[in-house]
């Protein structure tokens with residue numbers, strides 16, 4: 001079932017921190033370059049350099065991790081933007097080997113204003129991000145590194161975690177610290193302010209298989225829509241969160257992402273938004289929930305039919321059903337998730353022996369996967385395989401009688 005949307009939501013069991021997470025495809029692919037390293041005699045670990053501006057302050061050893069967590073702040077990171085990382089000493093040594101710490105060119109075009117957006121108060125939503133000019137498919141909106149990156153643990157008490165988050169943020173350069181402190185909160189309780197900002201604004205970034213919470217201050221102004229016009233992915237090697245446009249929009253229109261899977265039934269979407277972010281979504285998809293949920297059921301039905309490759313589907317009108325699926329995604333305002341129906345269309349056309357149309361759809365699927373899941377996505381490898389040799393692909397002519 002390779003094309004079906006991946007669940008992208010986790011809940012933090014203890015501190016009521018909800019994660020607007022990266023998708024499976026974006027994580028567990030972190031790769032560390034083979035940087036030249038020297039042996040540090042004192043700690044007996046491999047260290048290339050220590051960029052940390054402050055001596056790390058650490059917790060006790062946390063039982064579930066088997067390590068302490070320490071605050072590593074680099075105030076000169078990315079031309080003085082700074083970054084604070086609350087993680088294990090072992091992971092900190094690995095993070096330092098990543099390109100943003102090693103190569104002055106690695107963050108070119110990142111942490112720079114793209115000129116595509118402005119922020120403004122939006123009635124009923126707090127601040128939001130609006131298009132500064134007309135925008136089209138693939139326009140880059142934001143590309144930023146986090147101000148705070150914190151290991152996702154459940155050992156610390158809320159009060160202890162707050163102390164460490166506060167210290168991590170207070171060590172950042174003033175401009176970055178002020179941006180963090182100006183972000184939206186969910187509870188509005190001063191005693192848990194630093195975690196409250198995390199709750200309202202976090203994404204999940206995986207570092208060597210370990211989940212970390214990441215707060216990207218500029219990107220945080222993007223509000224939610226169940227018909228989003230932008231998509232995001234995280235690049236763990238660049239420690240960067242990217243947002244691109246997936247549907248054209250006019251100057252002044254609000255740029256939105258989805259905080260929850262827009263392919264989930266309305267009740268599930270609303271539950272996530274209410275529990276995670278304490279707001280009730282009043283978009284037309286949520287308001288017309290009966291129509292929306294019927295469409296979603298129909299989408300699921302079409303997808304499972306198209307995903308049936310048993311011999312009984314020979315002679316089956318795959319392309320026609322794939323076109324119907326594409327129309328349904330468009331009607332639902334889910335252009336940013338159309339890599340799925342494009343992928344089905346590519347396979348359906350190829351199965352009917354029309355490799356030219358199959359290639360067209362595979363290219364569109366590929367473009368969207370890159371905006372939505374990044375270059376690590378397994379669906380991308382599948383589309384590339386089809387594009388390399390459509391006629392040699394397993395799907396070619398598969399449903400011809």
Ligand SMILES: C[S@@+](CC[C@H](N)C(=O)[O-])C[C@H]1O[C@@H](n2cnc3c(N)ncnc32)[C@H](O)[C@@H]1O
Pocket residue numbers: 124125126127128183184185186200201220221222223224225277278279280281282
């Ligand atoms: C990541 S922040 C988005 C930016 C935020 N509006 C601000 O003022 O900084 C998430 C918070 O924005 C608000 N929000 C986001 N999308 C919304 C929507 N569609 N309707 C109402 N409030 C929304 C909620 O309060 C949510 O907890």
